[in-house]
Amino acid sequence: MHWSTFTRFDTLLVGAWLALWLRGQTLSTARLRKISYCLFWIPFVALVAGLKHYCNGFQLTAIINNRFLYTVGYSLIALSCAGILLHSLDDTSLLSRAMRFKPLAALGTISYGFYLLHMLPESGLSVLSQHNPKLLPWAPGIAFIFTVATAALSFRYLETPFLRLKRILAPQETPVRSDGTIQPARLHVEEPQT
Numbered sequence: 001m002h003w004s005t006f007t008r009f010d011t012l013l014v015g016a017w018l019a020l021w022l023r024g025q026t027l028s029t030a031r032l033r034k035i036s037y038c039l040f041w042i043p044f045v046a047l048v049a050g051l052k053h054y055c056n057g058f059q060l061t062a063i064i065n066n067r068f069l070y071t072v073g074y075s076l077i078a079l080s081c082a083g084i085l086l087h088s089l090d091d092t093s094l095l096s097r098a099m100r101f102k103p104l105a106a107l108g109t110i111s112y113g114f115y116l117l118h119m120l121p122e123s124g125l126s127v128l129s130q131h132n133p134k135l136l137p138w139a140p141g142i143a144f145i146f147t148v149a150t151a152a153l154s155f156r157y158l159e160t161p162f163l164r165l166k167r168i169l170a171p172q173e174t175p176v177r178s179d180g181t182i183q184p185a186r187l188h189v190e191e192p193q194t
Contacts, residue, residue, distance in 0.1 A: 011074055015078075112155075113159065117151055121146045
């Protein structure tokens with residue numbers, strides 16, 4: 001049940017909230033870092049404390065099948081991930097430079113297809129592994145390569161034509177406030193003055 005979109009709206013809303021909150025913000029680099037650290041560490045510590053309390057010493061099976069993780073845990077993970085995302089907006093951070101690493105950026109481009117298709121190879125590899133146990137250690141790598149390839153094909157031949165329709169069906173308009181001024185749509189990070 002915890003796989004259903006209806007039971008995971010909280011994590012989707014964290015991303016939407018972050019996008020709306022950042023819209024038009026002007027933050028100093030120091031303030032951006034401070035908010036990102038708080039947004040990461042507070043939920044992370046709460047998550048670890050909750051798992052420790054409810055999971056009898058961090059056993060993997062106990063964590064995966066735990067009601068704390070299914071309810072509060074996923075929300076805390078989403079908040080921590082929002083902190084990571086916010087920190088990546090600091091162009092001077094190591095995380096921001098890592099996010100611009102070309103293979104990682106390419107994976108980000110096809111990430112929606114990756115998300116939708118990542119379960120496809122599981123059943124086939126499960127059957128193959130039963131007939132050939134030597135394949136089992138290679139299964140995660142094979143599944144990853146298969147998913148990347150199918151997601152790239154999906155992006156090229158399925159998603160891209162639909163994305164082109166945005167210019168026609170949803171043209172971008174400049175957001176105008178009620179007082180007639182234009183609202184900036186991007187986050188502006190002020191660099192510290194030297």
